[in-house]
Amino acid sequence: MTYVYRNSNTGQVVPLEQRDPCLDMLDNWRIIGGPEPADTSGPASAGPARPSEHDNKAAWIEYAVSCGMPESDAKSLSKAALIEEFGEDPDGED
Numbered sequence: 001m002t003y004v005y006r007n008s009n010t011g012q013v014v015p016l017e018q019r020d021p022c023l024d025m026l027d028n029w030r031i032i033g034g035p036e037p038a039d040t041s042g043p044a045s046a047g048p049a050r051p052s053e054h055d056n057k058a059a060w061i062e063y064a065v066s067c068g069m070p071e072s073d074a075k076s077l078s079k080a081a082l083i084e085e086f087g088e089d090p091d092g093e094d
Helices: 021-025 057-066 072-076 079-088
Strands: 003-007 014-015 031-035
Touching: 021 031, 057 072, 057 079
Parallel strands: none
Antiparallel strands: 003 014, 003 031
């Protein structure tokens, strides 16, 4: 079976025959496919926390990319547009 990693900064997708310990350690690489569910306990599967409305645009871009938006699209939007698109707290706390 193949493990599929995705770089949240660049959108690059890399299929590998086995898990890569180096990619597993990096925050910007996540397993998006493979023979078993991704391990959610390590940094490879932990995305950035939803930023507050007071955080800078770069934090909102990083969050949008971690939610699946291409980085070029996220950078082209204003901070207000990113907040409108991704600002709702999924836990309903905001």
